[in-house]
Amino acid sequence: MKPAKAFLLTLLIVAIYILHQDFWNWKKAEPLVLGFLPVGLAYHAAYSVVAAMLMAALVSVAWPKHLENVQGKESDGKGDQTKDH
Amino acid sequence: MIPVVVVSIYLVIIAVIGSVAFRKTQANTEDFFLANRTVGSMVFFLSLFATNMTAFAILGSSGQAYRQGIGIYGLMASSSGLVIPLTIFFIGTRLWALGKRFGHQTQVSFFRDRWECSTIGTLIFILSVVMLVPYMIISIMGGGRVLTDISGGRVVYPLGCAVVALVVTANVFFGGMRGTVWVNIFQTLLFLLFGAVAVAVISHDLPGGFGDYVRKIASNPKTSYLLTRERMPERYFWSYTLIPLSSIMFPHMAIMCFAARKVTAFKRTVVLYPVAIMAIWLPCIFLGVLGTQLEPGLKNPDGILLHLLTDHAPVWLAGILGAGIISAVMGSDTHQVLAISTMFTKDVFAHYGGTTKYGEKGSVFFARGFILVVTVIAYLIALVTPESIFELAVRFAFSGFAAMAPVMIAALFWKRSTKHGALASTLWVATWLILTWYVQKASDGIAPKPGQPAAVIFSALGHLFERSTANVTVFGFLPVVPMVLGSAACMVLFSLLTPPPSRGTIEKYFPSRVNDAPESRASAPLH
Numbered sequence: 001m002k003p004a005k006a007f008l009l010t011l012l013i014v015a016i017y018i019l020h021q022d023f024w025n026w027k028k029a030e031p032l033v034l035g036f037l038p039v040g041l042a043y044h045a046a047y048s049v050v051a052a053m054l055m056a057a058l059v060s061v062a063w064p065k066h067l068e069n070v071q072g073k074e075s076d077g078k079g080d081q082t083k084d085h
Numbered sequence: 086m087i088p089v090v091v092v093s094i095y096l097v098i099i100a101v102i103g104s105v106a107f108r109k110t111q112a113n114t115e116d117f118f119l120a121n122r123t124v125g126s127m128v129f130f131l132s133l134f135a136t137n138m139t140a141f142a143i144l145g146s147s148g149q150a151y152r153q154g155i156g157i158y159g160l161m162a163s164s165s166g167l168v169i170p171l172t173i174f175f176i177g178t179r180l181w182a183l184g185k186r187f188g189h190q191t192q193v194s195f196f197r198d199r200w201e202c203s204t205i206g207t208l209i210f211i212l213s214v215v216m217l218v219p220y221m222i223i224s225i226m227g228g229g230r231v232l233t234d235i236s237g238g239r240v241v242y243p244l245g246c247a248v249v250a251l252v253v254t255a256n257v258f259f260g261g262m263r264g265t266v267w268v269n270i271f272q273t274l275l276f277l278l279f280g281a282v283a284v285a286v287i288s289h290d291l292p293g294g295f296g297d298y299v300r301k302i303a304s305n306p307k308t309s310y311l312l313t314r315e316r317m318p319e320r321y322f323w324s325y326t327l328i329p330l331s332s333i334m335f336p337h338m339a340i341m342c343f344a345a346r347k348v349t350a351f352k353r354t355v356v357l358y359p360v361a362i363m364a365i366w367l368p369c370i371f372l373g374v375l376g377t378q379l380e381p382g383l384k385n386p387d388g389i390l391l392h393l394l395t396d397h398a399p400v401w402l403a404g405i406l407g408a409g410i411i412s413a414v415m416g417s418d419t420h421q422v423l424a425i426s427t428m429f430t431k432d433v434f435a436h437y438g439g440t441t442k443y444g445e446k447g448s449v450f451f452a453r454g455f456i457l458v459v460t461v462i463a464y465l466i467a468l469v470t471p472e473s474i475f476e477l478a479v480r481f482a483f484s485g486f487a488a489m490a491p492v493m494i495a496a497l498f499w500k501r502s503t504k505h506g507a508l509a510s511t512l513w514v515a516t517w518l519i520l521t522w523y524v525q526k527a528s529d530g531i532a533p534k535p536g537q538p539a540a541v542i543f544s545a546l547g548h549l550f551e552r553s554t555a556n557v558t559v560f561g562f563l564p565v566v567p568m569v570l571g572s573a574a575c576m577v578l579f580s581l582l583t584p585p586p587s588r589g590t591i592e593k594y595f596p597s598r599v600n601d602a603p604e605s606r607a608s609a610p611l612h
Contacts, residue, residue, distance in 0.1 A: 029312035036295035038312040041155040044163040051167040051359035072185040
């Protein structure tokens with residue numbers, strides 16, 4: 001991934017992380033979204049959807065594709081065979 | 086009685102799935118602990134999610150919302166919906182690759198090899214077990230309590246705990262990871278549907294709809310705080326965003342990451358994760374707040390959803406929804422039992438020569454024996470120990486595992502990190518766990534009531550340590566903040582002050598940095 005793209009994605013993650021601290025909704029119950037959801041709760045429900053969209057963006061733009069080519073050791077069923085130091 | 090019958094049918098289904106998995110299980114540890122690393126994409130998501138979600142997602146969340154209001158969603162659910170998938174994306178995929186390349190089955194085996202040190206692995210193993218065991222015990226307690234509540238007291242608490250422990254043990258003992266994962270498919274679908282169905286059924290039973298009740302809560306000065314976060318300090322709210330770092334550090338979550346067939350299995354998981362968390366938490370928290378109007382004055386608000394279902398849902402449906410709650414309990418508990426067994430077998434038994442002496446079959450035999458012993462002990466402890474002790478221990482465990490995240494991040498992404506840095510971080514975390522436990526206990530007598538300001542604990546230290554209703558805070562932040570920041574600082578500082586790992590180890594874990602030839606990227610797991 002190009003450094004500029006990596007920088008923008010990092011910025012996006014940080015921005016979404018900061019948006020979690022919605023101080024402007026702290027003491028507000030209204031408006032009631034859909035007639036019954038307090039605005040603070042509706043905001044964080046929407047935040048969950050935004051988080052899913054962020055993850056979709058990361059998967060499409062920043063997916064560690066090289067990991068798909070990782071070759072496994074021939075399985076003997078024993079798992080970890082690294083030596084004890 | 087009908088809910089008991091429905092839940093009993095559910096438990097039989099779980100046992101049958103486990104026994105089918107048993108017939109497929111081979112007599113080697115890779116198959117028993119990781120289902121031969123063959124878990125496919127959708128199953129991986131459902132199973133990882135079941136591993137992560139406990140009864141707290143349904144019962145605890147609604148109970149907390151009953152006490153503190155809608156802020157619980159932002160505090161625990163939406164922050165988890167961002168941070169947990171990020172850790173799975175950046176850490177889980179790398180762990181999977183290392184497991185695939187080098188055969189690691191636990192975090193400890195990776196740490197031992199990465200830092201060329203058996204001792205650091207043993208220390209992290211001890212800390213992890215100390216933090217994980219209370220979680221397992223409280224799951225059995227929670228399951229027993231749910232069975233007692235659903236049955237209206239017909240199933241007594243010790244029997245409820247015994248049933249949960251027995252079904253979990255049978256499932257893990259016979260089926261290993263394969264049995265656990267198969268059962269998780271059924272369990273996760275059941276508890277994912279729980280919230281939507283519960284909301285629909287209860288809404289249908291309320292003549293004026295939800296809006297009337299919410300407006301009633303808003304117009305009453307005694308309850309209006311439930312619809313805002315006016316009683317939730319902003320520092321406390323922010324501190325909580327660090328807690329989900331613990332998720333990937335819990336051994337049962339990390340071990341699950343090793344079990345995926347392909348790394349592409351993580352794609353669907355990370356995208357669906359925030360929405361799946363919302364599907365469970367949003368209805369439960371909303372109903373918890375609404376419960377203050379429908380079932381006022383509950384002494385144990387964690388039972389609010391069971392009360393609502395009993396009063397507003399048909400009996401048979403209440404039984405199915407009860408099975409959904411039990412699913413959340415067992416889904417996580419089976420993975421905890423399996424994780425502890427995996428760690429003892431791989432990190433202790435095999436590491437100290439057990440597998441060499443007794444072979445693969447002997448290791449699986451040891452693992453099964455260990456599962457029996459550990460669940461019997463957990464059951465006995467669950468019967469004789471107050472739940473509050475383990476609730477506190479579990480809360481501390483979340484902070485402790487979150488504070489170990491810098492160790493994992495350094496191991497995966499910073500080749501200059503050293504065993505001394507990891508050791509310093511681990512000791513920092515252990516020290517803080519002991520310190521906060523002591524301060525918490527020392528301040529129990531001055532804990533303010535809900536809605537009252539925090540109390541200074543040691544007047545000579547000013548606002549350094551304060552006590553809120555349930556927690557100790559450090560300058561108003563939860564202890565997880567200094568724990569995570571200090572752990573990261575220890576890792577950086579002590580790594581820079583000590584010699585790096587050998588060139589061979591760095592080449593092993595960071596091959597592309599040493600050799601930039603394009604073909605070497607194909608086998609590079611870390612960048």
